[in-house]
Amino acid sequence: MTPTAKQATATMKQQSDLGVLGLAVMGRNLALNVESHDFQVSVYNRTYSTTDEFIAANDGKRLVPTRTLDELVQSLASPRKILLMVKAGAAVDAVIEQLIPLLERGDIVIDGGNSHYTDTERRDAYLTSKGLRFIGAGISGGEEGARKGPSIMPGGPTSTWEVMQPIFESIAAKAEGEPCVSHIGPGGAGHYVKMIHNGIEYGDMQLICEAYNLFKAAGFTSDEMAATFKRWNEGDLQSYLIQITGIALEQKDPQTGAPMVEIILDKAGQKGTGRWTLINAAENAVVISTINAAVEARVLSALKEQRVAASRELQGPKANITVAKPELVAKVHDALYASKIVSYAQGMALLMTMSEKKDWQLDLGQIAAIWRGGCIIRARFLNRITDAYRSNPALANLMLDPFFKGVLNKAQQNWREVVAMAVSSGIAVPAFSASLGYYDSYRAERLPANLLQAQRDFFGAHTYERVDKPPGERFHTQWPEVIG
Ligand SMILES: NC(=O)c1ccc[n+]([C@@H]2O[C@H](COP(=O)([O-])OP(=O)(O)OC[C@H]3O[C@@H](n4cnc5c(N)ncnc54)[C@H](OP(=O)(O)O)[C@@H]3O)[C@@H](O)[C@H]2O)c1
The missing domain is CATH 1.20.5.320 (6-Phosphogluconate Dehydrogenase, domain 3)
Structure with missing residues (x-):
């Protein structure tokens, strides 16, 4: 036994504080995160070799490998807390069915995967009927977030949240000292908020891609674009997605020496949470045109073969962006910032609508606060959203908050010029223009x-x-x- 293993064994408790079920990328990193905060974690994976490899790679840590679900359950202190990190969908139901006969009244099952909120509501009712407790927790941040601190959006009864609070708060990312987790609301509220987070993420990513596309059409080199995004990351647009865009744009392909992004095929993938957001918005008659444009942009991008064929058949103008580069950067900055505000305004409007419909009593300011760290949309400007809802919880639309109103009024002229420039150059900017369309419709005293x-x-x-x-x-x- 190595000295570290000896040391760990000496501090091992009889029973673990948490069980993690599912040791793919998220589960294994969350297990390590929890363990690193002075908790003992039992782990289980359907395929045992994965558990074995995980334990071998983490010698000396307070991790307890278990071969069967019964062993997992028996290894946990009461009330047992089991975090499911298995593939979203049928696997979650299958695992719950297997756990029910093994668990005791009051034990807690947490689904930390990307489950649809209606599935969470169904599972919550089912487990409650069996005398068990359930938390549906949206977890954002990918692999790195899971290991170093994700943003966590737990939904379920307050009393169950209180049991989980110490673990969640210790493993969550910290933003200005505050943990990026708080009780979102009952039932499916946590997974719902995670779904909206993902929809907003789609919008942010597409807006950045449209800025990149305009720069490219204006003849910027990848290094010039990288420098622009890096500079933007020091200002109002500071965010994880702007940061990684700057870094990605300066990478070179080791095989050809060309900019890495230019070697990557322009065919976007998606796992469905953006589409779920659209369906929910349509069902509730809330306009989320920026997110809609972002989801549809991915769909159209996937039609690569059709687009290549159509590019030879359907005519358009030659790109003709004559504005000097520094001026273009300033204008596109404003278009991006204003469109981003619109996208968040739409996402927040959807949250507010569902909160009222389901009586979730969502605290929009607090939701923005827990998105400041750990998650993919983490950004400086979320502080402004928190301030906006703290000073006026009934704010009808984020665009009307004094701070955001000021930004939009200042940016709107440049924003229009960017959209006009793109249109006259035949460059699709669906998210920039959808956002501007929303802005102009919302502020129109009379529509047709x-x-x-x-x-x-x-x-x-x-x-x-x-x-x-x-x-x-x-x-x-x-x-x-x-x-x-
Ligand atoms: N990956 C990310 O960046 C990310 C970010 C946020 C949220 N999420 C969500 O977090 C959850 C886990 O994601 P992931 O990427 O770590 O894993 P995943 O690829 O979604 O799922 C793989 C895990 O599920 C287990 N599994 C699948 N079917 C099972 C069944 N019927 N019974 C028991 N176990 C089963 C697998 O076990 P075997 O090894 O035996 O196949 C493996 O441990 C998902 O809901 C995902 O959407 C992922």
Whole structure:
């Protein structure tokens, strides 16, 4: 036995503080994170060789390997706490079914995977009916976050959250000293908020890609772009995604010496959380056009073969961006910042709508606060969102907060110029333009929906309200008959 192993064995407790079930990339890193905070962790993986390798690679740590679920359950202190980190979907249900007969009243199952919030609600009701306790926790930050500190969004009963709080708070990322975890709300609220986080992540990524595309069309080298993103990372746009973009753009392909990003095929993948967000927004009649544009941009990117064929058939203008580079950087900065504000305004509006519908009582300021560290959308400007909702929890739209209103009013001219420039150059900027469309629609005192209502009344006698009568009073016109 090595000295470290001896030392660890001496401090081993009879029973572990937490069980981690599933030792793929997330589970193994979370287990190490929890262990490093003075907890003893039992681990289990369906394929035992994975457990064996994990334990061998982490000699001396307070990790207890278990071969069977029964062994896992028996190794835990009561009330038992088991963190499921298995593939989202059917695997979670399968594992829960296997655990139920082994667990005792009051034991806690935590699903830390990317489960759909409605599945979490169903599992919560099911486990509660069996006398067990359940937490659906969204965990963001990928491999590195899981190991060094993720952002955690737990949903479930307050009393169960309180049992888990010490572990969650110690392993979560810290932002300005505060742990990036807090009780989100009951049932599926945690997984719901994680889903919206992912939708916002899609929006942020697409907006950055559109900025890159414009720079490219304007003749920037990858190094010039890298330098721009690095500079932006020192200012208002400071965020993890801007930071990694700067780093990615300066990497060179070892085989060809070309910029790495130019060697990567322009065909985006997705795992579905962005699409879930769109479906939920549509079901609740909330506009999330920036996230929508981002999801659709990935879908269109995947049609690579069709796009290549169409590029030879369908005409467009030649890219013609004549603005001097420093001026273009300033304009695109404003377009990106303003579009990002719109995207968050939309995401927050969806959170607020669902909070009211489900009576989750989501604290939007606190949600923004726990996104400041550990997760993929971590960014300086989340502090401003926290401030906005702390000073006005009933804020109708984030764009109306005094700080964000000021930014948008200042940026809107450059934002328009960037969209116009892209359109006249034939460069698709779906997220920049969707955000601007939302901004202009939201601030429009009068929209052309009057004509739309006329059309509806014309063909379907759907009736309309009049500008000169009290709201709610309905009118119908006998429109001329259309022949043929
Ligand atoms: N990867 C990320 O960056 C990331 C970030 C945030 C959230 N998440 C979410 O976190 C969860 C875990 O992600 P991951 O990437 O670590 O793993 P994963 O690839 O999603 O899942 C693999 C794990 O699930 C186990 N598994 C699959 N089916 C099973 C079944 N029927 N019974 C028991 N175990 C089963 C596998 O065991 P075997 O080894 O036996 O196959 C393995 O441990 C997922 O919900 C994922 O969406 C992932």
